[in-house]
Amino acid sequence: MSRTWVIGDVQGCAASLQALVQALAFDPARDRLWFVGDLVNRGPDNLSVLRFVRGLGDAAVCVLGNHDLHLLARAGQGRKAGKWDTLQDVLGAPDRDALVDWVRHWPLLHVEGDHVLVHGGLNPRWTLDEAQARARVAEAKLRGPDWGEAARPGDGDPAQRKTLAGLCLLRAVDAKGALNLGYKGPLAGLPAGHRPWFEASLVARPPRTVWFGHWAALGYLRGPGWCAVDTGCVWGRTLTAVCIEDGQRVQVPRHPADAVAFA
Helix, strand or coil, rough: CCCCEECCCCCCCCCHHHHHHHHCCCCCCEEEEEEECCCCCCCCCCHHHHHHHHHHHHHHHHHHHHHHHHHHHHHHHHCCCCCCCCEEEEEEEECCHHHHHHCCCCCCEHHHHCCEECCCCCCCCCCCHHHHHHHHHHHHHHCCCHHHHHHCCCCCHHHHHHHHHHHCCCCEEEECCCCCCCCCCCHHCCCCCCCHHHHCCHHHHHHEEEEEEHHHHHHHHEEEEEEEEECCCCCCCCEEEEECCCCEEEECCCHHHHHCCCC
């Protein structure tokens, strides 16, 4: 039986990813891996992660996360390195251009059957149709000549910023549905009047399961119509895969080879 596994934020933890793939008994001729984004940055071996996943061809689906966008902005627009950036292995690689071109063609949102794959979540103000339409416009810019500028979530075109925030950056919203992009903590610490995006929908959506990462403080958490799979591998915790067909969950601890100084 073929299986589709949703995998949480890898963030350059190549050894952990290989351990997880082995634990899944993954067969690329039969199974598929869905990645919720943030394949790169902060971990020690981004290059191996990208090369491995690219080599899977159609057996892998990746959506863009904020760290993947940061890679594009650095590669295409000369964006300054962040304090904990570890992207130089990709930026200095002989196959850099091929890898970057592949990454910038990832979707922001993948919808298949009863499942939605996205990095951060869905803006509670948007229907799924609107989210898909916005994603298509933003993706076209990322695949166009000004892709480096289009990958900067905090700069440039306001519509692009809004789309990237509403799919890649959100975690919580206030009582009026406005995004709070700064909060990264656990549910119990949400500011007064705030809710997680997945409990704050202001529009009707078809019954689908939204698979997302980005919010490591949640850990693995599942509710009606959503599943959070970022379990903080780069922070010293675990890397998680969940089977969309039967809900089986497989986790591996961060591999010692993926340890980094800040975590």
